[in-house]
Amino acid sequence: MRFYITIFLVLGIFANGFGQKVKILLIGASHDYRKSKDQNFSNIHQRIRAFKPSAFFGEFVSPEDEATLMDYWCKTDNLKRLKKLRSNRHIPLDKITRVIDSLKVISERDNDNFYLKSDLAHAYYLAQDAANGHYLYWQVYDHLNKSADSKLEKYVDSLLCPKQDVSGRSMKRLATSEYAFIAFPMMKEFGLTEMLSMDCQDYDLNWTASAIAFHNKFEVFQKDSLATAYKAIAALLEKRDKGFKKYQEMERSSNVFTEWLNTDEAADILASGDFYFNELYNFKNFPKEEILSQIHWWKKRNEGMCMNIVNRANEIHAKRVVVMVGANHRKFMQEIFQKIPDIEVLTL
Structure with missing residues (x-):
């Protein structure tokens, strides 16, 4: 007591x-x-x-x-994703924050550019911000589900490797999660750009x-x-x-x-x-x-x-x-x- x-x-x-x-x-x-x-x-x-x-x-x-x-419980999975995405495109640790800030500004100006959203998702993942990496990846994933685009899909596969991220708090789990069905659609509707x-x-x-x-x-x-x-x-x-x-x-x-x-x-x-x-x-x-x-x-x-x-x-x-x-x-x-x-x- x-x-x-x-x-x-x-x-x-x-x-x-x-x-x-x-x-x-x-x-x-x-x-x-x-x-x-x-x-x-x-x-x-x-x-x-x-x-x-x-x-x-x-x-x-x-x-x-x-x-x-x-x-x-999922630290090993997170490090595995981090290692893979760093090998796809390296961003120095001391520059990640500036890269994210720049991509956010550019992406907000060009909101329908899903290549930029993929780039921003990648930067968030490298910053070990899985919440916002997922939010940006979900926007791209949702767009591809509604509008087939083989060129964009190939770009996403090469940069983010979602098909390889299958354990822990993964991109695979995201697709059928509460974030895909509840949180992220409502955040998008309210114009909120980041999840805490x-x-x-x-x-x-x-x-x-x-x-x-x-x-x-x-x-x-x-x-x-x-x-x-x-x-x-x-x-x-x-x-x-x-x-x-x-x-x-x-x-x-x-x-x-x-x-x-x-x-x-x-x-x-x-x-x-x-x-x-x-x-x-x-x-x-x-x-x-x-x-x-x-x-x-x-x-x-x-x-x-x-x-x-x-x-x-x-x-x-x-x-x-x-x-x-x-x-x-x-x-x-x-x-x-x-x-x-x-x-x-x-x-x-």
């Missing part, structure tokens, strides 16, 4: 120093809609239009944080270590407890499995899957994937210390993301921002935002 009180006191101290109210539209989403039937995003688009945001945040690591993070990054991966190695420690012990617990006919444990595990089946059913059959992902029902099902249920924690030999460690590092990541959003929104004086986040983060972040003074959080 002392841990949570301390966190909220710290958050309050930070927030009191901002001096600006920020309204946040928090949208939990799937990172991949490939398994879903044709989705109807019109209600979400309309909600964003009515909200009238001045900025969008995505679940990406900022260039500054990317440069200092030694390792996290807000992910926090400072604790990813701690999270991974905790998860491994828990699962190793949980396998033994599950085997031993079910062998001794603990009906209550079996019932809770069955409840968890039923939740997963409900998730899969909604993913497959609902054309408004994202709206459902923003319900408490979906949040509880998603949380049970990593954290099971509180009712399990006090059973004999349950790895309680390990699961609480997992929860601790998960909360730390969500707190980091929330503070990145608040800090960066205030830096650019943005008072109304849309935040796109994986649905398993939505409820955790909503509860954190509700504790921060001068922050109003809205959901779908």
